[in-house]
Amino acid sequence: MAKVTRRDALTCVGAWSGAAIVWGVAGGIPRALGLANEAATAQAAKGQFTFVQISDTHVGFHKEANLDVVGTLRRAIGDINGLAGRPAFAVHTGDITHLSKPEEFDLAAQVLGELELDRIHYVPGEHDTLDNGLHGFLARYGADSQQRGYYSFDDHGVHFVALVNVLDFKTGSLTSLGDEQLRWLRQDLSGLSASTPIVVLAHIPMWTVYEPWGWGTADAAQALQHLRRFGSVTVLNGHIHQVMQKIEGNISFHTAMSTAYPQPAPGTADAPGPLTVAAQDLGRVLGTRRVVRVPGRHALATIDTPITRQ
Amino acid sequence: MLRLTAVLMFAAAGSGAATAPREIDISQFAFKPQEITVAAGTEVTWVNRDQTIHSVIAQGGGFSSRGLDTGDRFTMVFEHGGDFIYICSLHPFMKGVVHVRESIGKAP
Numbered sequence: 001m002a003k004v005t006r007r008d009a010l011t012c013v014g015a016w017s018g019a020a021i022v023w024g025v026a027g028g029i030p031r032a033l034g035l036a037n038e039a040a041t042a043q044a045a046k047g048q049f050t051f052v053q054i055s056d057t058h059v060g061f062h063k064e065a066n067l068d069v070v071g072t073l074r075r076a077i078g079d080i081n082g083l084a085g086r087p088a089f090a091v092h093t094g095d096i097t098h099l100s101k102p103e104e105f106d107l108a109a110q111v112l113g114e115l116e117l118d119r120i121h122y123v124p125g126e127h128d129t130l131d132n133g134l135h136g137f138l139a140r141y142g143a144d145s146q147q148r149g150y151y152s153f154d155d156h157g158v159h160f161v162a163l164v165n166v167l168d169f170k171t172g173s174l175t176s177l178g179d180e181q182l183r184w185l186r187q188d189l190s191g192l193s194a195s196t197p198i199v200v201l202a203h204i205p206m207w208t209v210y211e212p213w214g215w216g217t218a219d220a221a222q223a224l225q226h227l228r229r230f231g232s233v234t235v236l237n238g239h240i241h242q243v244m245q246k247i248e249g250n251i252s253f254h255t256a257m258s259t260a261y262p263q264p265a266p267g268t269a270d271a272p273g274p275l276t277v278a279a280q281d282l283g284r285v286l287g288t289r290r291v292v293r294v295p296g297r298h299a300l301a302t303i304d305t306p307i308t309r310q
Numbered sequence: 311m312l313r314l315t316a317v318l319m320f321a322a323a324g325s326g327a328a329t330a331p332r333e334i335d336i337s338q339f340a341f342k343p344q345e346i347t348v349a350a351g352t353e354v355t356w357v358n359r360d361q362t363i364h365s366v367i368a369q370g371g372g373f374s375s376r377g378l379d380t381g382d383r384f385t386m387v388f389e390h391g392g393d394f395i396y397i398c399s400l401h402p403f404m405k406g407v408v409h410v411r412e413s414i415g416k417a418p
Contacts, residue, residue, distance in 0.1 A: 063361050063380070099363060099377045126400050130365060130377030169367070169402040214402050271339035272401070273362040 049156040052080050052087045053289040054120075055238030056258030058127065059108040060098035065261035065274035066282060069098075070111055073259045075307040076288045081116045087290065088155060090117050093238035093256060094125025094166065094203030100136050109140060124149060125203040125238065126166040126175075133167065150181050152188050158293065158300075159192055161185065163202040165217045174211065174218040175204050182219065186226050197232040197293065197300065205237045207246055207253050210266035215240055227251060232298040234291070240272075242285070243304050254302055257287040283308025333357060334406065336364045336378070336398070341406035348388060350412040355385040364404070369395040 054076065061069045080087065092112070097104035105128075112120060121144065124137040138147050145151035149164040163185070168176045177185075189198075200206065206223065208216030217223075227233045233251040241258035242265065261274045262285040269275070277285060287306035294301050329351040335342045337359040348354065356366050358378040366375040366384050372394065375384035388394070391412040398404040 065361075099379060127363065127377070130363070130399075169397065169399045173402060175402070212403060273339070273360070 046085055048085075048295070049158070049293040050085060050087045051155075051291050052083075052090045052117075053093060053236050053256050053291060054080075054090055054112075054259060055093040055256040055288075056095040056125065056241055056260055057092070057108060057112075058095055058098040058258065058260035059111070060101060060104035061260050061274075063261075063274055065276045066286075069260040070107065072283070072286050072307060073111055074114065075283070076259045076286070077111070077114050079305065079307060080288060081114075083290070087117060090115055090120045091160075091162075091201055091236065092120055092122045093201055093236055094123050095127040095238060095258075096122065096125065096137075098127055098260075100128055100131035102136060105136055105140055121153065121160065121162060121201070123162045123201050123203055124164060124166055126169075129166055134164070148184075150184065156293065158197045158199055159189075160199045160201065161188065163200065163223070165202050165204045165206075165220075169214075174208070174214055174216045176218040177220070177223055182222050182226075185223055189226050189230075192230075194229050195231055197298075198227060198230050198234070199291075199300070200227070200233065200235040202235070202237055204239045205244075205253065205255055206235045207248075209240060209244060209255070213266065213272045215266065215272070224248070224251060232300065234300045234302075236289070236291070240266075241275075243289075250298065252299055254289070256289050257285065257304065257306065259286050259288065259307070262286070281308075329353070331355065335359050336366075336404075339364075339401055339404055341396075341398075341404060344405070345407045345409070347409040347411060350391055350410055351387065351389060352410070353385055353387045354408060355383050357381070357383050363400055364398045365400055366396055366406075367399045369397065374399075 057073050058069055066072060096108045122141045124134060128137045134149050138149065150162060152159060152161045163177060163181065165175050165177050168178045204217055205215055206217050206220040228249065231250055235251060235253045237255045240255050241261065241263040242255065243257055244255045246253040262277060263272050264275050284306050287304060290303040290305065292301040329349050331353040332346060332348055334346065334354065334356045336356055339360065358364050358380055361380055363377045363379055365377055368374060373386055378384055388408060388410040391410045394408040394410065396406050
């Protein structure tokens with residue numbers, strides 16, 4: 001398999017024609033597994049452990065950038081329900097709602113309930129903590145974590161860690177996980193074999209994508225210290241409403257598309273926020289991710305799929 | 311339109327200062343003006359003029375708004391002197407300061 005550079009990969013994205021790109025990462029070098037049409041994707045995922053990532057649904061948002069966030073979410077759900085090879089479950093990496101209102105949580109739960117999957121694992125985004133901190137989030141999704149917000153679980157030999165990095169904002173700086181959660185993480189990982197694949201879920205990127213916009217986690221390095229001994233670590237984030245990837249040793253970082261609205265690329269606008277694109281292009285910048293455990297590979301493969309593919 | 315009001319209560323008696331209400335716009339991801347000085351007892355209202363959500367959260371937790379959508383307002387009455395630094399929790403690079411002075415506007 002030929003190595004591809006980031007330029008090559010971006011060229012592939014630019015030449016998008018209804019196909020998904022399957023990414024694999026090995027030895028610190030990102031490699032495209034090839035442009036995969038849906039049949040090939042299905043074949044690659046056939047019989048494998050797969051799950052899907054949904055992020056930044058922002059239920060309650062109703063502005064020019066997207067006047068129908070429930071509609072675009074339902075298109076994404078339809079795509080997932082139509083996948084050949086049923087994912088084991090979904091993860092939602094935060095900003096379920098736009099304003100943390102109870103009616104937004106209710107509507108989000110109702111619509112996400114249309115996913116034909118057994119369960120969804122959630123982490124909160126900062127938009128889910130605007131009304132009395134984690135109260136609204138934990139009222140619905142606190143059972144996984146005994147009402148702490150952060151938790152872990154195991155599935156198909158993969159250890160999943162769900163973190164909260166949307167509560168501890170300090171003036172003019174990045175958000176953080178905080179010492180208590182870092183202690184818990186160290187303890188949670190302590191009994192695991194280094195060969196256990198790890199997936200980390202957190203809303204805000206666990207690497208500094210762009211500090212002036214707060215797109216990073218101040219104490220992520222301390223969390224990563226506990227993760228470096230593992231042979232395969234996949235970090236799945238949301239928050240920035242666009243796909244970005246970074247590799248550090250055995251750790252790969254992936255931010256995801258939103259199902260609600262895009263945001264500008266780092267530094268390309270005066271500030272982050274909803275980006276209005278031409279109506280016919282909106283579906284090309286919204287989407288979901290499928291994650292596949294490929295036998296014989298340390299790293300998990302990710303497939304980012306927009307809701308408009310033609 | 312949502313209107314949120316909070317009052318900081320302190321042990322000291324309220325001042326008799328001139329306390330014309332002040333307004334701070336939240337616009338283009340900035341608090342405008344970013345820094346104000348007011349007399350104790352002044353009512354300060356933040357108004358979100360942006361298309362995106364913002365919040366007003368005091369450093370140290372003295373006061374906090376809910377998420378403010380476009381056009382939403384958050385009002386505080388500052389009854390006691392001090393320097394109150396605040397941020398938007400959604401965009402922590404946004405920072406503002408309210409200086410409250412108990413002597414401003416008092417009769418000599």
